[in-house]
Structure formats: C-alpha cells, structure tokens
Amino acid sequence: MRQSLRLSALVSALALAASVITGCGDSDSSGGGGNGLETDSIKVASLPLADGASLYVAQKAGLFKKEGLKVEIVPVQKSTDAQPALIKGDVNIIAGANYVSFLQAEEKGTLKLSIVAPAATLTSNMMNVLVKPDSKIKTAKDLEGKTVAINILNNIQSLTLNSILKANNVDATKVKYVSVPFPQMAAALEKGQVDAIHTVEPFLSDTEKKLGARVAVDGGSEPVTGLAISGFVSTQEWTKKNPKTAAAFQRAIINAQKLSTQDRKKVEEVLPGYAKMDPEVASVITLPGYPTSLSKTRIKGVADLMVSSGLLKKTPDLDSILFHPTA
Template sequence: MRSFRRLTPVVAASLLLAGGLAGCGDDDKAAAGKSGLERNGQITVASLPLVDGAALYIAQKQKLFEAEGLKVKIQPVQQSIAAMPALQKGSVDVIAGANYVTFLAANDAGTLKLKILNEGATLTSNMMNVVVPAKSPIKEPKDLEGKTVAVNIPNNIQSLTLNAVLKAKNVDPTKVKYKAVPFPQMATALQKGDIDSAHMVEPFLSAAQKNLGARVVVDGGSDPVKDMPISGYVSTDAFTTKYPKLAAAFQRVMFKAQAQAAGDRKKVEEVLPGYAKITPDVASVITLPGYPTSNNETRLNRIVDLMEANKLLKQKPDLKTLIFTPQS
C-alpha cells in the first residue's frame, strides 16, 4: 500500500475549504462564564454527514451541551481531512467522525499533535459495503480485480479495512483501483458509470440500495475487521492543554450521547434526516455502527496494528498520551 504521505497534496488542496470554517475564535483573554469553563464554553466542531457522528446531534437535540455550559457550533464538512488545516490552526476545535488513519498518520508525521477526546464508531457488518449497479457484471469479490472502487479518501480507513477483507476472500488488493469520490457523490458516479463500484458507508449505502437498486458484493464490516474502531472525536494537544475544562466538559457530554446512541436506535433515526440529508424511511433501515461509550486503549490498538502492518506508521504511538484524560 502506498504511504499516507502521498496524501499531502490533498491536504494542501483542502486549505481553501478548511480556511472557510469559521470557529468561535481563540481569544486567550476571554473570561470564563458562569459554568467556569474557559472561553465562556464556546467550542466549534467540524462534522461529517455520516452515521458515525449521530451522537453529536443527539447531544445537541437533547440539550446535553447546554447542561454542561457548552455553546457548540457545528460546521458541516464532507471529508475530515478537509478540516485538518482548520484544526491545526485552531479555527476548529474538534472534528467529529474523524477517521483514525488520517489523524494517527498526521500525528506520526509530526504535522499534528493529536488528542482523541472520544471514540465515535466501530465497524459493524454491512455498515460499510462495496456496492455495484444492479446489472453490473461484478458478482463476487474476485471480480473487483482490475476494477475501480470509489472511496472517500484513498490510502485511508476504507481501503485499509477493505484490503484486509479482500485478502481474507483470496482477492489481490493491489489489483483494485481505488478512486477518490466524496461520499455524497458516490451514488451519482455509480449511476453514470464513472466508477465500477463504490465502497459506501451509511447512510449513503442504504440510500443507494433503495434509490438505485445497488447490489452488495463485499461486506466491508466482516472479519477480520469486524468491530474495529474507525472514527472518533479528535482535537489537538494544544487545545486540550489550553482549555482542559472545556475539553473535559465536551468529553463528558459525548460519553452520555454515545450511550444514548448505543442504547436507543430511535434517537439516532431522529437526528439523521437533519444532518445526513436522508429520508426518515431510509434512516429507519440503515445499519448502525457500534457506538463506544468509553475510550479503550486495547480497542484502539487494533487500528494502530493494522496501520503498522501496512507500513503507514514510522513508530507505534503511545495511546495513553493520545487519549485525553481530564486531570482530577
């Protein structure tokens, strides 16, 4: 697999988008509000339109942020990598639904001092599948050799996990041609024939199956990657060091919201149409990821080990230092 470092031009190209992400500022002199939080409780979160980040919107809907004195501004983005420059310069404080491969690799390269506030999602069966048009000649995983597969970002969490699944099915991943297509555009690209197949994640997966009759050829959440952590709520060491109370309050809220997402599917279904732009009937049938309700170093090590096996890391990170733990 090609090195993550080849993604650098993509990051550079995203600066225009990321530069437009308006944060709530980084005013060192801002007085603490009644809640006792730094910066009067203001925090800006960049969020993807994925089912991974449902807990963020549950917290907003249930007024969990307000209960902790937080004033959260949510800024939608199509790719977590597009928000990275804004996170680096502090105009965005947190990225929701951030895929771990991008941010662990950036931390490894020294371009970002990462802090993981909360785990967001783990991979479940049929949550992130490879689909083809109904009349496609592609019938089984082996047929993907020599064909194009759309992914949101090449050489990242999707191709990394899919390659592991394909190997387990006796498919040569080096013969698969990955093509970058943003999630919201995959269905159209598939319909036009610009790509042979698409590695789609929910909620786009179920929408494509319902609206286009797209057919699944690979369950991207099957062994050996089932239950693997795929995304989370990430920030920077600079933010958590400077605003530890703010970071801790956000973390507390998200633990509560993750528990609601994990324990009550209806709460996820209620928020999806608003931010993911899908209909309620699609929201009711999509496959949900796992929603971790705590941070677990052993669990996160699974994605680290997979990255190491594919030579995407120069050295294994110390997860104890990367996971944000509030000081008592």
C-alpha cells in the first residue's frame, strides 16, 4: 500500500513538472493541492451508452485537467448498479444516470440526491420500439396485448412509451413489459421471447443491422421529445463537502456538452472505446440531445411526468437537488 502511494505521488509530481500526462490533475491525489479544490481526484461510474459521452469528450479534450481534476472512470452496466457505491462513497458521481431511478431513490430516502450536470435529453428515434421484419406489429396500437422488453421496469422507458401510447389512443395497461438488459434484447427478440424491444443506441442500430429489425414506434416522438432523461448525479453530502470540486467538474462537463452539441464527431470519436461500438455505427446512430445548462424547468418536466404516472408521490424539492455553485 505504501509503495502504491509513493508511486502515485511520484507520478503526480512528474505530471506537475512535465504537464504531459493527458487526463491527470496538476497535483497529487490526496487533496486539492494548489488549485483551491477540496480534492482533485474523482471516481465516476459510467454506462456504455451515448448519454454519458461528454464524460469521455471532456477527458479526451483535457477539460478535466484544465480544471485541475483527475477523473477515474468506473464502467457499470446500469446506473442503478452504481447507486450503492455512490451511497458508500466508493464512487463520487454517476454519469448518464437515469433521472427516474434517482428521483425515486430521493423520495424514498435512500439517498439525498444532487444533480451536478445534465447528460441527455430524448430525441426522435434515439430510443425506439423494434420488431422483427415479418412482425404484424406496424403501429403503436398493435402493441396492445403484446410483450415489450425494457431495461428496467417502471422506469424511463415505460414512462416515456406509455406517454406516447396514450397520445396515440392506445391502452397502455394492455402492454406487458418485461425486464431484459439492453445487451440481451436482440437475442430475446430473435428467439421470440418477446414481441418487441424498446432499446437505445448503440444496441438499436446494431439490432436493425443484424436482425433486419424495423421501427414500430419512435420512442422519442411527441409528447416526450426533448424530455430530460439522464444526468451526472452525486449525493448532497459529497457536493456540500466538495463544492469547489463539484463546480470544477460541472464546468468541465458543461463545456464538453457544448463540444458534443457543436461537433458530432467529438462524440463519434469516443463512442467506439467505451461503448464498444464499431466506428461506422458510431457515425450513423441517432444521438441524444446534450443540454448545455442545468435547468430546473427541464428536470421538473420529467418529475411532473413521473408524478402524473404514479412513479412519484409529489414533485421533489428541486432547489435542494440541483447543484449550483456558490459565488
């Protein structure tokens, strides 16, 4: 352990002297050093989805280093899988965390939620309902009485899809949802275990390519187009203890969101690495929207929809949940 610490200190010292190690902070990992931060080391849990692309854009562009931060990325398959680690302090932030799960956890008292930065908003054809090419399911109405695979039950997918179904005069109570992890959805559809899958990129484009699957319902259509679906979340305990560090991270992510919005290629360059995606697929998939500000109105939109759908009892106190740096 001592050798490891000595090695870490040596590497950090070399980074300070040479300023050539990409993605590392300008001081050692034991504290904020001379940059005024409470700590310059952050552990961020990340999913293999396009939602959290700005985390990698920021790292690649040196935006964390510019803020004096050293960010260690911990891959996870579901944002909810990282929730226990967040509560324990084993990770400090979760990238691309779906708002539904974490707003529910906040209401249940599982954690005191702090949304540090926005991640993604829903765009047309970013999260679609796919069926086999020979399926008789042609429209939203045809989903009545059918089984649809979603990643997590009673979450963002059923929330948004139910809204679309109701807008199209479909009885959403007649649609049966089953939980299937995104990477396993294509196989479940191919084997006939489900009638349709509600999937996201990059799995969406991959399933269309390999199975010839077709879109039955645009999962990003009205009335949920532009809905806030995910963010970079932490705990209020961590952001209150480390407000300058949280603010530095927020600035880096917001700047990365701007880069992602202005230049799609910034996202395409990072997707193959962390999302294990073919570069050709990365160049054609539908990306989410990348908000460039932490908007109370935007978060309230998804919270209100959750309340009307019974996923929350009441709209949460967003003033305490959204992290805003002090002057």
